[in-house]
Amino acid sequence: MNARSETEVVPIASDDKTTAMTMIQALRSAMDVMLARSGDVVVFGQDVGYFGGVFRCTEGLQAKYGKSRVFDAPISEGGIVGIAVGMGAYGLRPVAEIQFADYFYPASDQIVSEAARLRYRSAGDFTAPITLRMPCGGGIYGGQTHSQSPEALFTHVCGLRTVMPSNPYDAKGLLIAAIECDDPVIFLEPKRLYNGPFDGHHDRPSVPWTNHPLGQVPEGYYSLPLETASVFRPGTDLTVLTYGTMVFVAEAAANETGISAEIIDLRSIWPLDLPAIINSVRKTRRCVVLHEATRTSGFGAELSALVQEHCFYHLEAPIERITGWDTPYPHAQEWDYFPGPARVAAAFKRAMEA
Incomplete structure (x- = not known):
């Protein structure tokens, strides 16, 4: 559970x-x-x-x-x-x-x-x-x-x-x-x-x-309340804001890197549980945003803006954003299109080394 x-x-x-x-x-x-x-x-x-x-x-x-x-x-x-x-x-x-x-x-x-x-x-x-x-x-x-x-x-x-x-x-x-x-x-x-x-x-x-x-x-x-996020995995090194399938991709990356990532499963994408996001990012002081959809104007942009607005003086590294490509959905290459553990792990490392 x-x-x-x-x-x-x-x-x-x-x-x-x-x-x-x-x-x-x-x-x-x-x-x-x-x-x-x-x-x-x-x-x-x-x-x-x-x-x-x-x-x-x-x-x-x-x-x-x-x-x-x-x-x-x-x-x-x-x-x-x-x-x-x-x-x-x-x-x-x-x-x-x-x-x-x-x-x-x-x-x-x-x-x-x-x-x-x-x-x-x-x-x-x-x-x-x-x-x-x-x-x-x-x-x-x-x-x-x-x-x-x-x-x-x-x-x-x-x-x-x-x-x-x-x-x-x-x-x-x-x-x-x-x-x-x-x-x-x-x-x-x-x-x-x-x-x-x-x-x-x-x-x-x-x-x-x-x-x-x-x-x-x-x-x-x-x-379950429609406006409440879940702390899928507690952590201390960085916060991952994600939802759906990407929750488990983030978990795989955390397991492979050994980084203590606190994975916030938003569940309700809108209305958003902003207090849960703020509390986590202010605690870990680093943030990674992850979703499967395309990057430009994806929901990760909104999440990044909110973290910047509410947590700027707590951040110790730039916000990392990992998403799908800005292309029409590729059929034969869909498993390369998805953010996978390797891409997410690289973002974790960049956040920790910044």
């Missing part, structure tokens, strides 16, 4: 019995729990019904709850999000799957102009309590239209919440919190973490993490 932030709110739990789950199983369990708890929750999207979703996250839910609660949608992302906004405005809590995060672009107007603004435009008379699940990132050789990490685009939009879990325990607790939230939540799911452990090495994507078995996840209801 990950180390937890001292300031983190204790999860609300009604069932202490746990079982080992992959992230897919944890996400399915979250939807199962919420479908059972409230008739207002509905799940829909492309192939999520009978087929159970392209990654099988919704497998078995239609058989359990019926076609009026879990159902397929046409290949129309704008239609899917538009329907979700209407459902939310009239009291339902839809969980809509966009089959790949890359596919959200046709729905951009519905997400930005309708879902994100509904509470403000109606002076609070209507809300958009919708959850948009989107598999994101690479690792499956999906090419340019199945492997993008567009989180920075969502964080720029006022009114949206953006979440990306790194492990099964967080995935379930955060998805339940997202479904219960009265604001629209973009719930990004790293595909490389879907089916089990990942050791952070670009050339060994299927080798289990040495110290990280499948997540022990409560079988019943529990919720």
Whole structure:
């Protein structure tokens, strides 16, 4: 189990019995729990019904709850999000799957102009309590239209919440919190973490993490706060600000270098747990920012600016930023595109030697 932030709110739990789950199983369990708890929750999207979703996250839910609660949608992302906004405005809590995060672009107007603004435009008379699940990132050789990490685009939009879990325990607790939230939540799911452990090495994507078995996840209801980061790994030499798959790449680099890196798993990309970031950087006095998405205007730029604004007089080295390339997503070279332990380790060493 990950180390937890001292300031983190204790999860609300009604069932202490746990079982080992992959992230897919944890996400399915979250939807199962919420479908059972409230008739207002509905799940829909492309192939999520009978087929159970392209990654099988919704497998078995239609058989359990019926076609009026879990159902397929046409290949129309704008239609899917538009329907979700209407459902939310009239009291339902839809969980809509966009089959790949890359596919959200046709729905951009519905997400930005309708879902994100509904509470403000109606002076609070209507809300958009919708959850948009989107598999994101690479690792499956999906090419340019199945492997993008567009989180920075969502964080720029006022009114949206953006979440990306790194492990099964967080995935379930955060998805339940997202479904219960009265604001629209973009719930990004790293595909490389879907089916089990990942050791952070670009050339060994299927080798289990040495110290990280499948997540022990409560079988019943529990919720994690959407605005709280997690101290994934305590450390004293430098702070790593990251999320999703890159949490484990940072861990691999720390293990290989022997550097005491404090890895902050943001989990909630926006709203951001700024106090957790400030406290860690002021303690370690060095900062490395790491994400899979492209460098220019990536979310790492925002993180770097915030650290500069709040921690400048505590820093003993320049902020290091490790990201994907500023290129269209490479298909055959995707494992070179990802920041790997070697690139991250080099950044750790530069920070320590500065």
